[in-house]
Amino acid sequence: xxxxxxxxxxxxVDLLNHIGPLxxxxxxxxxxxxxxxxxxxxxxxxxxxxxxxxxxHLGTMMVEEGLISREQLHIALAHKFNIPYVSLRExxxxxxxxxKIPSDLALQYNVLPLAENDGKLIxxxxxxxxxxxxxxxxxxxxxxxxxxxxxxxxxxLALNRHYSEFDENTPLDEFELSxxxxxxxFEEESYEDDLEQQAMQKPVVRLLNAIMWQAVRRxxxxxxxxxxxxxxxxxxxxxxxxxxxxxxxxSLLAPLVSRIKITGRxxxxxxxLPQDGHARLVKDKHPIxxxxxxMPTVHGESAVIRLLDKEVGLRPR
Numbered sequence: 001x002x003x004x005x006x007x008x009x010x011x012x013v014d015l016l017n018h019i020g021p022l023x024x025x026x027x028x029x030x031x032x033x034x035x036x037x038x039x040x041x042x043x044x045x046x047x048x049x050x051x052x053x054x055x056x057h058l059g060t061m062m063v064e065e066g067l068i069s070r071e072q073l074h075i076a077l078a079h080k081f082n083i084p085y086v087s088l089r090e091x092x093x094x095x096x097x098x099x100k101i102p103s104d105l106a107l108q109y110n111v112l113p114l115a116e117n118d119g120k121l122i123x124x125x126x127x128x129x130x131x132x133x134x135x136x137x138x139x140x141x142x143x144x145x146x147x148x149x150x151x152x153x154x155x156x157l158a159l160n161r162h163y164s165e166f167d168e169n170t171p172l173d174e175f176e177l178s179x180x181x182x183x184x185x186f187e188e189e190s191y192e193d194d195l196e197q198q199a200m201q202k203p204v205v206r207l208l209n210a211i212m213w214q215a216v217r218r219x220x221x222x223x224x225x226x227x228x229x230x231x232x233x234x235x236x237x238x239x240x241x242x243x244x245x246x247x248x249x250x251s252l253l254a255p256l257v258s259r260i261k262i263t264g265r266x267x268x269x270x271x272x273l274p275q276d277g278h279a280r281l282v283k284d285k286h287p288i289x290x291x292x293x294x295m296p297t298v299h300g301e302s303a304v305i306r307l308l309d310k311e312v313g314l315r316p317r
């Protein structure tokens with residue numbers, strides 16, 4: 001399916017105005033045409049669906065059986081319902097449009113307002129059949145939503161860019177995140193080149209800084225980054241209670257954890273053994289020590305970062 005590059009609200013409105021009527025093709029037919037599955041695989045899943053005592057959505061079954069990824073399913077659904085699939089990498093959102101959806105709602109449901117058109121709110125979403133998200137938008141804005149589909153990675157990066165409490169215009173040296181003496185040493189030649197390059201890219205550096213700074217602002221004692229089958233989730237422990245913050249696209253997990261390892265002076269080439277490290281975060285000359293643990297799991301490496309405020313005797317915040 002073609003990915004449309006859109007840059008502003010006018011591009012999105014124009015794109016939606018030129019979309020044809022709802023398609024009538026079956027999901028399986030689309031996936032076969034796009035080379036995602038074979039006819040034999042489709043027939044087997046259909047047989048499993050017929051034999052099941054409870055109804056399961058065909059696409060969900062294919063994801064669960066490992067035939068397609070969740071993102072491939074969402075692209076195929078967009079194709080089926082004739083919904084544009086767009087890239088948000090160069091998209092600029094007007095502040096007035098951005099204010100139409102509260103940040104907590106956008107982060108909870110992974111949705112992003114892009115434009116307004118004839119009284120409707122145009123939103124970018126990962127799953128075009130996420131009725132919970134669309135109902136929440138309708139309830140909170142008193143407006144119906146028109147959707148375009150985008151990748152979970154684009155959504156994650158755009159949410160961080162537009163809804164983060166961390167001001168991305170703030171020079172990075174005003175928010176220092178650095179290793180401390182005594183942390184685990186690592187050999188430079190043990191770097192994995194691709195991961196190192198990704199971990200040093202500005203979006204990944206900014207993403208980690210945003211996660212850290214929001215944790216400080218919300219007085220969290222711990223940050224938990226947990227890998228799942230097709231995404232990663234970020235949690236803060238606040239007043240002893242673990243609170244969900246947001247999801248991240250799975251492709252961001254490895255470079256983000258690598259950035260954490262670099263900060264904590266760990267070996268980024270080691271993925272099979274637990275590692276511990278230390279770092280220090282400084283904002284406005286206020287130091288906060290970080291104790292970092294990285295642990296391998298079935299779905300990738302998890303990270304736990306404990307924030308220890310030096311001004312209160314290194315007690316958790």
